[in-house]
Amino acid sequence: MGDLLAPILDSREFILSRQLCTLFFIVFHIALTFWTYRDADRRGAMPWFWALTVFIFDLAGWIIYLVIRPPEYAEDVRERDLEIRAKENALTRQMETCPNCQKPVESDYLICPSCMKRLRKPCIECEKALKLSWTVCPYCKTKQ
Numbered sequence: 001m002g003d004l005l006a007p008i009l010d011s012r013e014f015i016l017s018r019q020l021c022t023l024f025f026i027v028f029h030i031a032l033t034f035w036t037y038r039d040a041d042r043r044g045a046m047p048w049f050w051a052l053t054v055f056i057f058d059l060a061g062w063i064i065y066l067v068i069r070p071p072e073y074a075e076d077v078r079e080r081d082l083e084i085r086a087k088e089n090a091l092t093r094q095m096e097t098c099p100n101c102q103k104p105v106e107s108d109y110l111i112c113p114s115c116m117k118r119l120r121k122p123c124i125e126c127e128k129a130l131k132l133s134w135t136v137c138p139y140c141k142t143k144q
């Protein structure tokens with residue numbers, strides 16, 4: 001059997017294809033290491049550590065990385081945090097609070113329902129809630 005295979009094993013084609021295979025695995029290994037570095041970097045998960053792990057343990061290291069890597073890209077997390085903060089800001093900007101007890105009040109409350117502090121006055125003409133400092137009603141132009 002060995003004698004039969006010998007000419008094949010020694011042939012230029014076989015040696016060449018074996019070298020190509022080796023080259024392929026080296027390229028694949030480098031690509032895998034590089035991909036892991038990029039992916040871990042985007043997810044904010046110790047890119048050098050994971051690139052090194054994949055470099056040393058190859059596919060085994062890569063599979064471990066796939067299992068325990070953070071599920072989201074760091075960019076997405078940051079974006080979502082910004083979105084939430086913007087929404088919170090919008091909410092607090094809309095929400096007025098009583099200057100006396102700091103409880104939330106609607107913009108058309110005449111008094112604070114919690115501490116009874118006078119917040120606004122009704123327009124003498126249209127009865128819309130006006131700020132205490134306003135001397136004219138902006139809705140119906142009546143002087144107060």
Ligand SMILES: [Zn+2]
Pocket residue numbers: 098099100101102103112113114115116117
């Ligand atoms: Zn109050």
Ligand SMILES: [Zn+2]
Pocket residue numbers: 123124125126127128137138139140141142
């Ligand atoms: Zn008015």
